[in-house]
Amino acid sequence: MPIRRSWPRRSEKRILKPDEKAITYCARIIRRGGLVAFPTETVYGIAANLLDKKAIDRLYKVKRRPKDKPFTIHIADAADIRKMGCKLDKVQKTLVRKFWPGPLTVILKSEDGRKLGFRMPANKIALELIRKAGVPVAAPSANLSGHRPSTSAAEAFEEIGDKVDAVLDGGQTDVGVESTVVDLTVSPPKILREGAIKSKQILKYLEYA
Numbered sequence: 765m766p767i768r769r770s771w772p773r774r775s776e777k778r779i780l781k782p783d784e785k786a787i788t789y790c791a792r793i794i795r796r797g798g799l800v801a802f803p804t805e806t807v808y809g810i811a812a813n814l815l816d817k818k819a820i821d822r823l824y825k826v827k828r829r830p831k832d833k834p835f836t837i838h839i840a841d842a843a844d845i846r847k848m849g850c851k852l853d854k855v856q857k858t859l860v861r862k863f864w865p866g867p868l869t870v871i872l873k874s875e876d877g878r879k880l881g882f883r884m885p886a887n888k889i890a891l892e893l894i895r896k897a898g899v900p901v902a903a904p905s906a907n908l909s910g911h912r913p914s915t916s917a918a919e920a921f922e923e924i925g926d927k928v929d930a931v932l933d934g935g936q937t938d939v940g941v942e943s944t945v946v947d948l949t950v951s952p953p954k955i956l957r958e959g960a961i962k963s964k965q966i967l968k969y970l971e972y973a
Contacts, residue, residue: 791896803934804885807913814900835902849874867960
């Protein structure tokens, strides 16, 4: 069983110092349609099985987020992009190789015309959780819409601990700022949100890639 810490009213949901068994346990929760708060290098996120409509509907309710605002897909391997019906051109491949794993989210267009956001976090717990889940993982930040993102398990637990099925405690995040989001479906690429990576750094890199 995963290591747990006593916590008033919701002690069963916070998992401390997650080891392989704890991560496997939480990956199973995701596969079966549950929600798991987990650490990345930027902020804590809430993982859900993108292929499970009930899980995604629940995630929207938890986040209090409008359904016209899609969730970023977190991946552990760049090959997962193709599995979702998207492709990277030569410049885009160079960009993600430069900044992944890391705090960069890229928006791509799928073969059926949808815009999908992808990120590969630079956090060992996050990457292992995604790999073990074995399904596309939708993962917005672990906070209610409009609230400050959680940068520790304690913050995530207080913010949404009663709304998810488990909280993986990876300690304080390294960066503490959300990822930078760049739309690669338009030319020139457009920065939709400046986060941990400065816009100038990305745009300059694209210019010379």
